[in-house]
Amino acid sequence: MKAHLLYFDRDLDRSESLCFGHENLDADLEMGSIIKTMAQGDELIEKVCSHLIFQPLEDINAIIYRQDILRDTLDHPEAVRKLFCICKETASQRRMPKFSESEDSIEGMFKLSVMQLELYEGKLEQLRRLSDESIAGFHSRGFRNLFAMLCSELSDQFLCDVEDVLAQLGRQETIMVRASFGTYLQGVSYRLCLPNGKLPESTIASTAEDVEKRRERAIRDVTDSLVQAVGHLDAFFAMLKLELAFYVGCINLRDTLKSFGLPCCLPTVQNCEITTRSWSGLYDVSLSLAKSSIVAGNDMRSENCRVVIITGANQGGKSTFLRSIGQAQLMAQCGMLTGAKEFSCPVRKGIFTHFKKKEDFEMKSGKLDEELARMNEILDHLSPMSLVLFNESFASTNEHEGSIIIGGITKALEEDKIEVFSVTHLCSFAISFKDDNDVLFLRAERLESGRRTFRIIKGEPLPTAYGEDLYRRIFSEP
Amino acid sequence: MRELEDNNKRWWIRTFADEILLLESEINALNWRRSFLDRGRLLDLCESYISALGTLSRFVEKVQFSSEGLSRFASFLDDYCTGSEFLSLCAAVSKTRESFASLKYCLILDKDSIGVKNYEQEADLSMKVQILFRKFQQGKSEGYRKQISEDPCSETAESEILEALSKDFPEAFSNLDCFCKRYSEFIDPLLLEFSEEVQFPISWLDLTDNLRENGLGFCYPSLGCQPHSIQAMGFFDIALALKPKTRIVTNNLLLTDPERIMVITGPNQGGKTTFARAFGQIHYLASLGICIPGSQASLVIADHVLTHFGREEDISELCGNLQDDLVRLHDLLEKATSRSIIIISEIFASTTLDDAQDLGLKMMEAIIRCGAHAAIVTFLDKIATCSDSVASMMSTVAADQPEKRTFKIVRKPPDGIDYAISLAKRHGLDYQQIRRRLGL
Numbered sequence: 001m002k003a004h005l006l007y008f009d010r011d012l013d014r015s016e017s018l019c020f021g022h023e024n025l026d027a028d029l030e031m032g033s034i035i036k037t038m039a040q041g042d043e044l045i046e047k048v049c050s051h052l053i054f055q056p057l058e059d060i061n062a063i064i065y066r067q068d069i070l071r072d073t074l075d076h077p078e079a080v081r082k083l084f085c086i087c088k089e090t091a092s093q094r095r096m097p098k099f100s101e102s103e104d105s106i107e108g109m110f111k112l113s114v115m116q117l118e119l120y121e122g123k124l125e126q127l128r129r130l131s132d133e134s135i136a137g138f139h140s141r142g143f144r145n146l147f148a149m150l151c152s153e154l155s156d157q158f159l160c161d162v163e164d165v166l167a168q169l170g171r172q173e174t175i176m177v178r179a180s181f182g183t184y185l186q187g188v189s190y191r192l193c194l195p196n197g198k199l200p201e202s203t204i205a206s207t208a209e210d211v212e213k214r215r216e217r218a219i220r221d222v223t224d225s226l227v228q229a230v231g232h233l234d235a236f237f238a239m240l241k242l243e244l245a246f247y248v249g250c251i252n253l254r255d256t257l258k259s260f261g262l263p264c265c266l267p268t269v270q271n272c273e274i275t276t277r278s279w280s281g282l283y284d285v286s287l288s289l290a291k292s293s294i295v296a297g298n299d300m301r302s303e304n305c306r307v308v309i310i311t312g313a314n315q316g317g318k319s320t321f322l323r324s325i326g327q328a329q330l331m332a333q334c335g336m337l338t339g340a341k342e343f344s345c346p347v348r349k350g351i352f353t354h355f356k357k358k359e360d361f362e363m364k365s366g367k368l369d370e371e372l373a374r375m376n377e378i379l380d381h382l383s384p385m386s387l388v389l390f391n392e393s394f395a396s397t398n399e400h401e402g403s404i405i406i407g408g409i410t411k412a413l414e415e416d417k418i419e420v421f422s423v424t425h426l427c428s429f430a431i432s433f434k435d436d437n438d439v440l441f442l443r444a445e446r447l448e449s450g451r452r453t454f455r456i457i458k459g460e461p462l463p464t465a466y467g468e469d470l471y472r473r474i475f476s477e478p
Numbered sequence: 479m480r481e482l483e484d485n486n487k488r489w490w491i492r493t494f495a496d497e498i499l500l501l502e503s504e505i506n507a508l509n510w511r512r513s514f515l516d517r518g519r520l521l522d523l524c525e526s527y528i529s530a531l532g533t534l535s536r537f538v539e540k541v542q543f544s545s546e547g548l549s550r551f552a553s554f555l556d557d558y559c560t561g562s563e564f565l566s567l568c569a570a571v572s573k574t575r576e577s578f579a580s581l582k583y584c585l586i587l588d589k590d591s592i593g594v595k596n597y598e599q600e601a602d603l604s605m606k607v608q609i610l611f612r613k614f615q616q617g618k619s620e621g622y623r624k625q626i627s628e629d630p631c632s633e634t635a636e637s638e639i640l641e642a643l644s645k646d647f648p649e650a651f652s653n654l655d656c657f658c659k660r661y662s663e664f665i666d667p668l669l670l671e672f673s674e675e676v677q678f679p680i681s682w683l684d685l686t687d688n689l690r691e692n693g694l695g696f697c698y699p700s701l702g703c704q705p706h707s708i709q710a711m712g713f714f715d716i717a718l719a720l721k722p723k724t725r726i727v728t729n730n731l732l733l734t735d736p737e738r739i740m741v742i743t744g745p746n747q748g749g750k751t752t753f754a755r756a757f758g759q760i761h762y763l764a765s766l767g768i769c770i771p772g773s774q775a776s777l778v779i780a781d782h783v784l785t786h787f788g789r790e791e792d793i794s795e796l797c798g799n800l801q802d803d804l805v806r807l808h809d810l811l812e813k814a815t816s817r818s819i820i821i822i823s824e825i826f827a828s829t830t831l832d833d834a835q836d837l838g839l840k841m842m843e844a845i846i847r848c849g850a851h852a853a854i855v856t857f858l859d860k861i862a863t864c865s866d867s868v869a870s871m872m873s874t875v876a877a878d879q880p881e882k883r884t885f886k887i888v889r890k891p892p893d894g895i896d897y898a899i900s901l902a903k904r905h906g907l908d909y910q911q912i913r914r915r916l917g918l
Contacts, residue, residue: 185518202593210632229611231619
């Protein structure tokens with residue numbers, strides 16, 4: 001019995017490694033606060049979501065499979081939360097200690113596993129009831145399969161059989177075993193059996209110790225089966241719980257954003273060959289979560305532009321915009337919601353960030369070296385249809401050299417069909433791409449008055465970055 | 479013996495012999511008339527016996543034996559295993575075993591009593607549980623792996639269960655009774671004898687194996703080729719070698735006619751007695767027909783190996799033991815012939831030097847007269863040079879460090895040096911050493 005709510009063809013494998021550069025993605029795109037919002041303090045949700053977000057899917061069908069399940073989830077949040085809850089209770093109400101077989105007597109182990117199975121039986125009944133109630137309202141392949149499976153596998157007959165067997169095992173005064181002859185004709189291969197009718201009298205007197213030992217032998221085999229059964233059910237509920245955790249995380253995120261009045265949507269994810277990208281009301285989710293309020297959204301449609309160069313005023317929302325693009329792309333590719341009214345993007349084969357490091361604000365010798373080393377590593381993992389986000393990269397050297405470096409890199413990536421978003425102050429670099437029709441130039445908006453709207457609009461690079469504005473504001477000059 | 483040095487052959491024969499001896503002792507512990515369990519055990523042991531023979535004869539078919547003894551054994555084994563008696567034994571065992579093989583019965587376990595009943599296809603609860611819950615399996619899962627012994631706690635109860643079952647399954651139990659009556663002593667006496675006798679050479683070879691691993695050699699000596707000469711290369715004291723963590727020094731010796739007697743003098747704790755002991759050992763071991771310590775040897779065939787060891791370390795025995803020494807020496811010389819090997823160590827240590835020298839020379843005369851080969855360890859330098867029948871040998875010290883023994887015994891006339899001081903030095907007890915140790 002496989003739930004398969006995350007992948008249509010396999011279980012979640014938590015041992016799988018995360019994508020290259022996930023630490024940088026996490027820090028640069030500030031994914032942490034998004035994941036925390038999804039988890040709402042639930043450790044399991046946090047683990048599962050941070051695992052999935054940094055393993056972006058590249059197969060559109062796999063993404064759509066999750067999106068469909070998510071759509072059902074968002075339509076029926078209570079049912080999904082309840083499912084998750086049932087699975088969680090199996091752990092919190094657990095009666096049998098895990099991995100303690102060496103310490104426990106066989107008799108103890110036998111009783112504990114029967115008790116544990118009785119608990120599971122109750123949970124299975126709850127699952128079945130929930131499936132009966134839910135099956136009609138859910139439309140995604142994933143949930144329909146799950147509920148159909150639960151309804152048929154947890155049939156009345158099955159639940160009845162489980163109850164019978166557990167009741168039999170609970171009755172212990174007089175037991176019957178089947179045996180055969182061993183090497184020297186001693187009784188061996190004791191198996192606990194279900195009597196067909198009334199048992200005959202016991203006529204051979206023995207010691208209590210001897211009978212006790214025989215009893216242990218009789219229940220050894222069935223205890224093995226019981227412990228295994230508990231193990232199977234542990235694993236079944238654990239897997240279901242893991243898979244549901246992701247969707248419960250999505251409910252949490254949606255509810256939080258909604259409470260701030262922020263929009264969110266299931267993005268349209270397209271084939272990687274498509275060169276169109278569009279967004280409306282796109283915002284930086286982690287920033288808005290931090291501010292607990294509405295932030296400015298951006299609208300745009302780009303066609304056939306593999307390179308996007310963003311220039312303009314300092315503190316005008318360039319980095320925020322870049323982050324919102326990165327967040328939306330990552331979230332889209334794990335089948336999640338995106339922070340926008342609408343978001344449409346092609347699938348990318350790897351998402352990479354090359355951000356100016358905060359602590360490197362002051363120019364230090366060796367910093368360029370570090371930036372180049374980081375780039376070098378990224379380059380080892382790039383392939384056509386990857387996405388790279390640059391944020392003020394190579395500003396650590398002078399304008400001339402920096403421009404040559406990033407210009408060369410950008411040119412090469414463009415030629416290798418790699419999508420580039422680049423926030424930069426390096427004018428020479430930006431201007432050198434002016435004649436390239438496949439480059440989209442964006443600019444942080446600045447009104448005539450000098451006020452920033454924090455919106456990103458189309459616009460060619462200008463040779464000044466409005467540093468003057470900033471200077472004036474900070475020094476409160478008129 | 480040489481044939482058994484082949485590890486493979488030795489392993490197979492040892493395994494077989496050990497099994498036969500174990501079976502014999504287990505059979506002796508049984509009384510098949512007593513209970514069905516003992517009858518079952520007899521059947522079980524007989525099965526082991528058949529399988530041990532099968533295993534060995536499959537091995538024997540594949541190899542060629544060169545020694546007379548083992549070849550004879552191989553052909554006996556072949557005859558026995560194809561003989562009618564053995565074949566009917568096999569048939570009886572498998573018939574009896576088969577009649578029990580598929581039988582199942584039920585036991586009812588109450589608080590302190592047990593009931594017996596026929597098996598009527600009652601459902602196995604363990605299977606039921608497995609089938610019911612199998613569908614939830616996600617990957618590998620651990621079960622309850624603890625194993626419990628299937629031997630009954632109360633044999634009396636188990637016998638009574640069998641007693642009751644014998645009425646339910648009369649055919650199987652009567653087959654068992656027939657088997658026991660006819661084959662209660664199934665081990666062939668010749669195989670038993672072989673298994674016992676082969677223990678000696680096998681154990682000896684096992685013992686030498688350990689020493690060989692440490693680089694010590696063993697050889698089969700040539701015996702009596704040169705009736706009056708003895709030669710042994712790289713031989714050592716096997717008793718000493720068997721002590722853990724002992725570094726062994728090997729020695730060589732050569733006695734050529736007319737030399738008969740080695741007189742070994744030299745520093746104490748220099749390996750004299752060890753040398754003499756090893757000399758005795760190789761002759762005794764050679765007379766048993768087994769391999770001896772050493773890389774190569776040519777020895778005489780000894781009718782007796784006679785020893786007289788004084789205990790130089792035991793102070794209490796040093797006083798008043800002269801009489802005992804003489805009595806023992808007399809007895810020894812009574813038995814000695816020209817074909818004997820005599821080992822004498824530290825005799826006459828309890829008397830004055832003059833007395834000891836006189837007595838020592840008398841003893842030498844007697845030994846020379848009888849013509850035996852001898853090794854004599856002594857502090858009496860004089861007797862080392864008393865005759866051309868005598869070869870003088872000495873324990874030696876390292877050339878540059880007089881307190882360090884080499885444990886090599888070489889041919890050398892006695893040098894009369896007092897070695898006690900070097901022994902003291904070895905213990906850090908010479909004057910200068912003590913001063914230094916006391917901080918003076």
